Amino acid sequence: VGAHISHPIYQQSMAQRLALEAAVCTDCGDVTFPPRDSCPSCGASDWEPTTLSGEGEVYSYTVITPGGAPPEFAEQAKRTGEFAVAVVELEEGVRITAQLTNVDPADVEVGMPVSSTIRRLYVEEGVVRYGFKFEPSEAD
């Protein structure tokens, strides 16, 4: 399955990928990530940017085996074997899907406290792409 993300699309999401920039609705206060034009909770269209804490816990997860990795992560899977991808629920209530790093997939558990960390995601047309992953909070 191809999952190609073009350079302009990646560029548009740079602040989200590197600094966890989210939107807080000025009407109902709900936090949305990634930011959207209108609040999914109340439909209001006014929001302000906010930076998420990056602290949360594993809400759910799966383990990707090398054969199942999306093409941009094929090299990673070849070099390091299977890896975990989790839905992380942040302190702000937002749920984010991201890879887990610095952890053996066999040690991942639902409810495990995790923190965001910036990592190399993959290389696209020779360009290194960075973005957030999560790691066990006690890792640092």
Added chain:
Amino acid sequence: VSANTDADTTDAGTDAGSDVSAAGADVVDYAAYLPPYRLPADAYDAWNGSRARIDEKRVPGFDEDVVTMGIEAASTLDRDGDWHAGIETLALASTNWPQPGTAASGPLVTALGLPTDVRAIECGTSWRAGLEALELAVDGPAALAVIADHPTADPADDVDHLLGAGAVAVRTGRSDDPVARRLDSRHYTSAHVPGRFVDPDGGRVVDLSIGQYDTDAYAEAVGGVVEPLLEANGYEPADVAQAVLPQEDVKIAWRAGSRLGFDAEQMRAGFVVNRAGFAGAAASPLGMAAAFDAASPGDLVVVASYGHGHGATAVLFEVGEGVERTGAGVSDQLDGGHELSYTDYLKQQGAI
């Protein structure tokens, strides 16, 4: 921890206690990052044993590079509130840039939320680059130095046994409560055929294995900065609490240290190469962070770095009371991490 920096404090002009340049900045906070994987020396038993005279080295994960390691180190600084107010300069250093030809400071500025009008300067031709960035940061008035490196070699080359990785972040500014204050520094630069260099095809470190030649070059450059630095400030080697010398060769570093008049006690705390491996431009800064961790207010710390080709820089710090409110936890980080097998190391590096 509160950094307790007051960027608006005006310098009263006289400070009876020390020799501080009015234009300089103090170290107000510092942090270090060691990547999670450890490769013990006995992993090299497959090669008739390690040639590096170290116990183990650190290896970055597949998804790490000097940009991510630098972000990790800087993220560990105290970043409460308006932490970056007043930071005018971002000084980066490395010899293994992930995307040559582009500004490595770009992702760092965005990830750390630094102002986009920060003066970003990137140092990185020799392993002295870390101290070059540090010198810029303590020139002031307020700066962030981020030094991260991961020199690599062909695994078939003995020099690979030594090469590790790590990152250090140092924030500087005016403070009544500094972690450390630069008293003075000395530099030496001259043409010299390098015993080690980075191969432009592939970016791997090449070691010509000319031991005595390298020893002499190192002694000339490092001795040429450390001795006058101490003399000019009226100190003897015995007055120094911690001496952090360039650590790209364990034997050369210890021999040079003892020739300069330092004993094992003065060199031990900052000798992180023994467990982190040689982290290139970040090696001496990591040693400095470990030395600050072990230091007490009033201690003198000398940090020196060597660049093949060649040149050296040595900086003399006086540790302040601020060292008791913060720390980089280098020793604890060295005790953490996950052990990597030699085959997993080769596979992760793309060597097999």
